[in-house]
Amino acid sequence: MKKQFLTIGLAASAVLVFGLTSCNKEECHECHYEMDGQEVELGERCDDALTELEASGYAVNGTTYDVHCHEH
Amino acid sequence: MALLSFSLRSQSLEGQVLDSLNQEPIPFAEIYILELDLHTKSDKDGAFSITSELPKKFQVLVTASNYEFYKSTLSNSSTDRLKFYLKQSHHELEEVTVSGPKSTLQRNNAVHIERMNLKDLNQIANTTLGEAISKIPGVYNTSTGLGISKPVIRGMQGIRVVSMLNGLRIENQQWGGDHGLGITSLGIGSVEVIKGPSSLLYGADALGGVIYYVDEKYAAQDRTEFGFSTQNESNTLGTTNQVWFKKSGSNMRFNLGASLSSHADYRLPDNRFAANSRFTDNSIKSSLGWNRSKGVLNVRYTYNTTNAGIPGHTHDLVIEESKLKVKEQSREQRLPYQDFQNHYLSVDNKWFLNKGEVQLLLGQTLNRLTEFEEKVTIPGIKMDLYNSLYHLKYNRKVNEKLSFIGGVQGMYQMNINDSKASEVLLPKSSMLDNGAYLIGYYNLKLWNLQAGVRYDQRNVETVESFKGNTPFNQTYQGLNMSIGAVRNKNKYTYRVNISSGFRAPHLSELLSNGFHHGTLRYEIGNLNLKSENATQVDLTFERHGDHLELIVNPFYNYIQNYTFINPIDSLISGLPVFVYEQLPDVHLYGVDLGFHFHPHFAHWLHVEASYSFLEASSERQVSLMPQNRILSGLRFDFKDISIFKSNKLVLDYNYYFKQDRVSVIETESPFYQLLNISVNTSIGKKESFNLNFGCKNLLNTEYIDHLSRLKNIGLESPGRNIYFKLTYQFSN
Numbered sequence: 167m168k169k170q171f172l173t174i175g176l177a178a179s180a181v182l183v184f185g186l187t188s189c190n191k192e193e194c195h196e197c198h199y200e201m202d203g204q205e206v207e208l209g210e211r212c213d214d215a216l217t218e219l220e221a222s223g224y225a226v227n228g229t230t231y232d233v234h235c236h237e238h
Numbered sequence: 239m240a241l242l243s244f245s246l247r248s249q250s251l252e253g254q255v256l257d258s259l260n261q262e263p264i265p266f267a268e269i270y271i272l273e274l275d276l277h278t279k280s281d282k283d284g285a286f287s288i289t290s291e292l293p294k295k296f297q298v299l300v301t302a303s304n305y306e307f308y309k310s311t312l313s314n315s316s317t318d319r320l321k322f323y324l325k326q327s328h329h330e331l332e333e334v335t336v337s338g339p340k341s342t343l344q345r346n347n348a349v350h351i352e353r354m355n356l357k358d359l360n361q362i363a364n365t366t367l368g369e370a371i372s373k374i375p376g377v378y379n380t381s382t383g384l385g386i387s388k389p390v391i392r393g394m395q396g397i398r399v400v401s402m403l404n405g406l407r408i409e410n411q412q413w414g415g416d417h418g419l420g421i422t423s424l425g426i427g428s429v430e431v432i433k434g435p436s437s438l439l440y441g442a443d444a445l446g447g448v449i450y451y452v453d454e455k456y457a458a459q460d461r462t463e464f465g466f467s468t469q470n471e472s473n474t475l476g477t478t479n480q481v482w483f484k485k486s487g488s489n490m491r492f493n494l495g496a497s498l499s500s501h502a503d504y505r506l507p508d509n510r511f512a513a514n515s516r517f518t519d520n521s522i523k524s525s526l527g528w529n530r531s532k533g534v535l536n537v538r539y540t541y542n543t544t545n546a547g548i549p550g551h552t553h554d555l556v557i558e559e560s561k562l563k564v565k566e567q568s569r570e571q572r573l574p575y576q577d578f579q580n581h582y583l584s585v586d587n588k589w590f591l592n593k594g595e596v597q598l599l600l601g602q603t604l605n606r607l608t609e610f611e612e613k614v615t616i617p618g619i620k621m622d623l624y625n626s627l628y629h630l631k632y633n634r635k636v637n638e639k640l641s642f643i644g645g646v647q648g649m650y651q652m653n654i655n656d657s658k659a660s661e662v663l664l665p666k667s668s669m670l671d672n673g674a675y676l677i678g679y680y681n682l683k684l685w686n687l688q689a690g691v692r693y694d695q696r697n698v699e700t701v702e703s704f705k706g707n708t709p710f711n712q713t714y715q716g717l718n719m720s721i722g723a724v725r726n727k728n729k730y731t732y733r734v735n736i737s738s739g740f741r742a743p744h745l746s747e748l749l750s751n752g753f754h755h756g757t758l759r760y761e762i763g764n765l766n767l768k769s770e771n772a773t774q775v776d777l778t779f780e781r782h783g784d785h786l787e788l789i790v791n792p793f794y795n796y797i798q799n800y801t802f803i804n805p806i807d808s809l810i811s812g813l814p815v816f817v818y819e820q821l822p823d824v825h826l827y828g829v830d831l832g833f834h835f836h837p838h839f840a841h842w843l844h845v846e847a848s849y850s851f852l853e854a855s856s857e858r859q860v861s862l863m864p865q866n867r868i869l870s871g872l873r874f875d876f877k878d879i880s881i882f883k884s885n886k887l888v889l890d891y892n893y894y895f896k897q898d899r900v901s902v903i904e905t906e907s908p909f910y911q912l913l914n915i916s917v918n919t920s921i922g923k924k925e926s927f928n929l930n931f932g933c934k935n936l937l938n939t940e941y942i943d944h945l946s947r948l949k950n951i952g953l954e955s956p957g958r959n960i961y962f963k964l965t966y967q968f969s970n
Contacts, residue, residue, distance in 0.1 A: 195614050217615040236573050236614045 195235035199224050211235065251288040253320030255280045255300060264324060267302035273590065274529050278458040288459055289488050290529055293590055300324065327784065337430040337450035345731050348688035348722030350778045350791065352431040356423060361888045362916040363469055363930055363963045365476065367423040371449065375830045375848040376433050378864040380945040384474065384504055384956065385517025385546035386418045390945060391433050392795065393826055393852050393863045394446025397744050402450045404538055406584040409625040409651060410605040413746040415947060416757050417607065420580045421542055422521040424480055424497040427454035434774035434795055435739025438690045438720040441647055441673045445739045445772045456491035456527055457484035465967040473959035475567065476501035491527035502569035507940040507957035510563040514547035514572060533589040544578040545571065550951045551758060562953055573614065579606040594634035601627040619663055620656035625649055639681045648672040653745065663752040665704035667745050670697045688722045696742045705751045714769050716740035733778035743767040747801055747818045760810040761803065764818040772797040787834040795826040802861060805903050821856050828852035844873040861901035865894040865944045882919045890914040897944040910941035930963040
């Protein structure tokens with residue numbers, strides 16, 4: 167009985183290891199916006215700051231520019 | 239076919255499997271009790287034992303490699319030790335199909351069902367399950383790179399092909415040409431294909447056919463199995479690793495498995511790489527089976543997640559090749575990409591009654607589709623598709639010749655958009671399906687006759703107004719039938735089947751109004767679409783000789799109100815605009831031919847080939863018709879050499895004819911040919927280790943399949959691919 171539980175436990179553990187290896191890591195990307203046809207780099211942003219920047223854009227002198235992060 | 243059970247009592251069924259010619263024991267024969275989905279294997283002395291609560295009468299099926307199968311009806315009142323004598327045969331092992339109304343041997347089915355074991359499809363290892371099923375005659379693969387593929391049956395794809403997983407309908411936004419299969423090969427034992435309209439069994443949408451995936455069996459009774467496999471490929475620097483565990487007791491059975499797959503951009507024949515064709519595909523699967531008094535219960539759960547780049551994506555009016563074909567290979571996630579998550583849960587319960595059998599399948603699925611196009615944290619599209627299903631059927635044997643099956647089946651589906659997404663392609667909506675059917679079976683000497691009728695109703699409703707359209711509410715109805723007959727005599731099988739199907743318009747066809755980046759177009763729906771209706775005549779002639787097997791399968795499918803998507807002369811944000819329209823009728827006709835030659839003078843040689851021919855006729859050319867093709871193979875079985883056993887060399891040669899019958903949105907496709915090779919061997923006394931190594935596209939042929947979604951941008955299919963696969967299996 168112990169051996170069966172051990173076998174089941176080992177197998178379940180292997181499956182869980184497989185399942186959890188795709189857990190989320192910190193997400194960071196290089197971001198930029200376009201002004202007058204030129205790309206302006208904003209540097210690396212991560213997680214919440216990254217989300218906020220993509221959603222709200224980047225304001226320069228009262229003008230908000232759409233921000234793109236990551237190669238496309 | 240035997241009478242089914244009346245009552246159950248616990249019993250040990252013991253016996254021995256022997257060769258009918260020399261009375262030698264046959265080791266590793268499989269002994270099945272069909273009603274209970276229970277099986278065991280004979281030991282080295284051919285002996286076996288099954289302990290379970292057995293129905294009063296039950297069917298036993300005994301199979302072994304290189305022997306004819308044996309099937310019989312037994313009674314649980316008999317206490318004699320059983321002896322099964324099997325006759326030697328060169329036939330391929332014939333197995334029971336489950337996708338039909340009832341489990342039966344292939345040759346006894348009035349509906350032509352093509353069944354293939356995944357192991358046979360993987361003699362030359364496949365990268366994905368989609369690639370594997372495209373080796374089945376009449377079945378093709380439309381793909382957006384390697385990571386996204388979906389099946390095509392006799393020219394029909396998308397919503398017209400219903401996919402089932404152990405009786406559970408897979409709903410994964412399959413209306414999208416760039417939305418993949420939704421499952422991996424993990425735990426899949428076999429695939430059954432019904433080609434053509436199949437609404438009698440599967441309701442609305444099954445116009446093109448059904449692909450029915452059957453899980454691997456549980457371990458034999460009182461056995462434990464454990465195994466893992468690793469497959470590595472040179473073309474994508476890809477790796478697929480799987481691990482599984484199976485345990486069966488007297489009444490309880492349990493399977494558990496996991497799969498991880500990662501592939502970088504695929505290599506083109508000119509040694510550049512298809513940019514952003516990378517993907518990962520991971521899966522966990524479990525199932526629990528329980529035989530109890532008067533019934534069998536199976537609970538299954540599968541979780542699958544796919545992350546796939548969208549190759550060939552560009553808004554440029556003039557496409558720069560250097561952006562599509564790059565010099566460096568990468569697997570790091572980048573825009574744009576799709577993220578799919580699928581949950582499949584089913585509870586399948588069977589009860590043995592006094593004069594019949596009742597089966598109830600309940601299922602719940604969730605498909606979460608997220609497409610990231612311009613932003614890494616804000617999805618372009620994000621939709622959740624919830625699906626609740628039921629299927630209740632009653633199987634009743636009236637007498638030795640006559641039986642019937644009646645059932646009700648349906649599903650409730652809800653599509654919900656996530657507010658975080660920047661675009662909405664389809665509105666929030668619900669769909670309710672209900673259907674009822676009755677099928678009769680009659681055995682008339684050598685003939686098995688089958689006839690059935692089914693009524694379906696589908697209600698489609700949007701919950702809110704959408705881009706200027708008022709909320710939509712429409713009900714569609716369908717009355718369908720199937721009539722078939724099959725005759726088996728000596729080595730020959732003759733089969734004729736006439737079946738109908740219908741498909742209500744999908745929401746995407748009715749109400750689309752937005753960018754669909756995965757298909758590189760802006761799509762506009764059409765509220766005036768009618769239901770599609772199809773009627774197919776399917777004939778089969780089969781010869782099952784000791785050394786030569788033949789199949790000839792002509793068909794004709796007549797479809798009314800055929801829906802298609804058509805470009806109009808317009809662009810929105812650089813993407814072409816497509817609208818949904820209908821043709822009054824389309825005629826699809828063709829033939830699937832096949833043979834398997836296993837010469838008496840060379841038992842180590844197998845020669846196989848299939849030819850698939852399809853033509854479409856209508857007032858305008860129908861798009862995306864697959865290239866006619868010949869799939870052929872040679873298999874050489876070699877003697878054991880030292881520790882290397884079951885040695886095989888497999889050579890595949892596949893020829894795809896040019897496709898010059900194209901619609902206005904297509905270009906012609908030239909012919910192409912592919913050569914693949916593999917070597918298989920098992921190691922050790924128990925052959926626990928299996929090695930499979932080989933090369934696909936050995937000649938590094940440059941080609942673009944007509945059904946490839948990358949054809950219009952000139953992105954070729956993968957070049958040469960050398961692979962290596964190691965599998966380990968342990969069983970006590």
